[in-house]
Structures are given as C-alpha cells and as structure tokens.
Amino acid sequence: xxxxERTRCKRARGHLIKRRLKSGGAYQVVGAARASxxxxxxxxxxxxxxxxxxxxxxxxxxAGGMSASSPEVTVQTVAxAxAxAxAxAxAxAxSxSxSxSxxxxxxxxxxxxxxxGAAVQTARGGNPQGWSNTSFTFSPATSLSSAHNxxxxxxxxxxxxxxxxxxxxxxxxxxxxxECGSTVFVSSSALTGSIWLRGxxxxxxxxxxxxxxxxxxxxxxxxxxxxxxxxxxxxxxxxTAGTGAILSVGYRPNTFNGSMSFDSAWPNMxx
Numbered sequence: 638x639x640x641x642e643r644t645r646c647k648r649a650r651g652h653l654i655k656r657r658l659k660s661g662g663a664y665q666v667v668g669a670a671r672a673s674x675x676x677x678x679x680x681x682x683x684x685x686x687x688x689x690x691x692x693x694x695x696x697x698x699x700a701g702g703m704s705a706s707s708p709e710v711t712v713q714t715v716a717x718a719x720a721x722a723x724a725x726a727x728a729x730a731x732s733x734s735x736s737x738s739x740x741x742x743x744x745x746x747x748x749x750x751x752x753x754g755a756a757v758q759t760a761r762g763g764n765p766q767g768w769s770n771t772s773f774t775f776s777p778a779t780s781l782s783s784a785h786n787x788x789x790x791x792x793x794x795x796x797x798x799x800x801x802x803x804x805x806x807x808x809x810x811x812x813x814x815x816e817c818g819s820t821v822f823v824s825s826s827a828l829t830g831s832i833w834l835r836g837x838x839x840x841x842x843x844x845x846x847x848x849x850x851x852x853x854x855x856x857x858x859x860x861x862x863x864x865x866x867x868x869x870x871x872x873x874x875x876x877t878a879g880t881g882a883i884l885s886v887g888y889r890p891n892t893f894n895g896s897m898s899f900d901s902a903w904p905n906m907x908x
Contacts, residue, residue, distance in 0.1 A: 754799025814887030
C-alpha cells in the first residue's frame with residue numbers, strides 16, 4: 638500500500654466487503670461496514686453439510702474513491718448450532734373434583750321430589766305428590782317440616798336440607814312421618830330407596846318404609862340416628878307391579894312420647 642492508499646485508509650468513511658469461494662470464482666460484494674466497525678457479519682454465507690470455505694477482502698471507501706484490497710482472509714463455515722429444544726408444555730392443572738369423603742347429591746331418581754321440606758298437603762290415603770307431612774292422619778301424632786332448605790346438607794356447604802319434627806302424645810295406632818311418591822308405576826323388580834338423615838341430639842329412633850300406594854305391601858328398616866349426616870338405604874325386594882311407590886321416614890311406633898327432631902336431605906328412589 639503506497640502513501641496515497643494509506644491516506645485514503647486514514648480518511649476512510651467506510652469499508653466495502655467482497656467474498657468468493659476458496660475453491661474458485663469471482664469476488665462479489667456482500668456488504669459494507671462503517672469506518673468505526675471492527676467486525677462484519679456475513680448473513681448470506683452458506684453453512685450446511687458441505688461447510689464451504691470463503692475468502693474475504695475489505696476495501697476502504699473515502700472521498701478519493703476505493704482503496705486497494707486488504708489481504709485476503711479465509712473463513713471456514715460450520716454447521717449452525719441446533720435450535721434449543723422447546724420447553725415442555727406445562728401439564729394441565731387437574732380439574733377440581735370432590736374429595737372422596739365429600740358426598741354428592743344423587744337427585745330424586747323416580748321420586749317426585751328430593752325437597753324433603755316441601756310440606757306438600759296430601760289427602761288421607763292418597764299417594765303423596767311431593768314430600769308430605771302425613772302423620773297417617775292419626776291424631777294426636779303430628780309431623781312438621783321447618784327450616785325449609787335452611788340447613789347445610791351432607792356436602793357441608795349447600796343449604797339444601799330441612800328439619801322434621803315428629804310429636805307423639807300417646808297414640809299407638811299412628812305415628813308422625815314424612816313421605817313422597819314416585820313419578821311412575823313400578824314393576825315387581827327390587828326397589829331401592831335412600832335418604833340422608835342427621836339427628837338433632839343423637840339416638841333418635843327412626844323407621845324407613847318403602848311401600849306401594851295406599852300404604853300397602855310395605856318393607857321397613859329401623860335406624861338410630863347420630864349427630865352426623867349419614868345415608869340410610871332400604872330395599873323392597875317384591876313391590877307390587879303397576880302401582881306407585883312411596884318412600885317414608887317416620888318415628889318407630891310405640892317407642893316414645895314427646896317430640897323428636899332431625900334433619901333430612903337428598904332422598905332417592907331407583908328401580
């Protein structure tokens with residue numbers, strides 16, 4: 638490089654970059670750099686399985702024109718670094734589900750209603766058209782529903798339970814009860830009824846009954862309540878076909894004089 642060229646480099650306003658394959662071929666302009674740049678990135682250089690070698694030259698650009706070429710520089714290309722593996726997608730959060738110890742409301746099944754506190758009025762001897770305080774209409778035994786859906790039910794959260802109060806002042810032929818009929822006539826196959834109950838003080842003597850219309854062909858189950866919610870089930874193995882069915886909860890006849898109270902919820906009948 639002579640004095641003229643050195644002067645041009647000192648006064649350079651930029652640099653022109655040329656490139657050719659080392660294996661041969663003509664130089665081609667591949668870019669430019671500012672006078673202050675100390676490096677150049679050739680974004681068009683090819684990398685791959687052949688990993689070609691390139692030869693580069695730089696030329697200073699000034700008001701006086703373009704300088705002579707810099708010494709050639711040979712560059713070996715390499716395969717591009719593999720892209721990082723994508724981070725695994727986070728596992729979806731499991732859907733919340735009830736705890737195995739938390740019961741779920743079954744629905745009424747073939748019962749007309751699962752609202753045990755509805756206190757529907759039913760004529761004597763009729764098939765109850767909802768949960769009815771019948772007392773079998775034998776006075777002085779009485780049955781009363783209260784706190785209608787104001788009591789927290791078996792799931793510990795929902796207010797869908799009611800309170801039943803039975804009173805007996807000496808009657809021996811009738812007893813207080815609350816009952817509900819079915820939406821359909823049943824067949825002669827086994828019939829299952831269930832209901833959740835909780836005593837107010839514990840020790841209440843209760844009787845579950847599955848029967849057909851007119852309170853005939855009955856199947857009974859005696860239970861003793863505690864102060865914790867519990868599901869009680871009764872099965873009638875041979876109901877009368879072609880009649881409506883009734884699920885009843887009453888106090889055991891001839892077991893006490895006075896009043897008892899308990900909470901009731903979630904009745905169900907299936908066949």
